[in-house]
Amino acid sequence: MTGQNSHSGGCQCGAMRFRVDGELGTASICHCRMCQKAFGAFYAPLVGLEKGSELTWTRGKPAYFQSSNHVRRGFCRDCGTPLTYEAPDGLGLAIGAFDHPEEIVPTVQYGLEGKLPYADRLPGLRGTRTEEDEIALPFLATLVSHQHPDEDTDTWPPEEQR
């Protein structure tokens, strides 16, 4: 659950869930090649913790890859979701893993030397909503998601999916 001063999140499969009690710190995106690779994406969106805020793993614990001598990166060993960036000067949580990523707005960008030439053009691409996708619709009509919902659960996965 996400209250005024509490932010929850987790991985796609729900094996890892976390909660931050207290204020979140600076939200950023990093274009560097290491963040690109770790996230398989154009940039890593990460948010820090304000001093005094506390991170609790409420279900499961991440697996880690020591991506350099300074930094390790946490991920879910069951579904792969990138979860943390942990450096000597602090920890960043993957914004997309939060239950409400839309509330965590990046205010700074790093690693511009790694920025891909087309990164700025993405908002202007032609686009569709899922319900307009005629090829996907017949499949989506019967799709059963195994993704953890965007809120805490008492037990997971649900009985019928075990």
Add this chain to the structure above:
Amino acid sequence: MTTAGSATGGCQCGAVRYEVGAFGRASICHCRMCQKAFGNAFAPLVTAKSITFTRGTPKHFQSSSKARRGFCGSCGTPLTYEFEGFGTEIAICTLDDPSIAAPVLQVGLESRIPWCEGLDALPTRAPEEAAKAETLFKELVSNQHPDHDTENWPVQENDHGN
């Protein structure tokens, strides 16, 4: 190594490497399932018309009744999205040269996070912060696999002829 019409890529730690023979369309997907799987604002994916895993194989999470997602079991990098009947799409930034797969379409607009527009206008590090970061990066020893195929990986640490 990249030969004409093909391209190589892999995860951050190098345990999984692949070669793609031919590409289809590149896109970004804003749907909540792609956000969660990538811990990000959206997933950048390119259709791989043929793919061969040249080192290791991905681990998979069945994210729904219709789709499974491949990732590296050792470092978590999101690698593939495999929708029943539609073949394999790969995470663009796992390519050794992601600039070859510029997205031409965005899908799942109903879930688009508003802040993913306008990121190009964000400020970057102030000069004094940048200098501090530079010092840290000088001492950095990356454990990331290089952006080309390797005969042996990881490189033996004791590799200086004694």
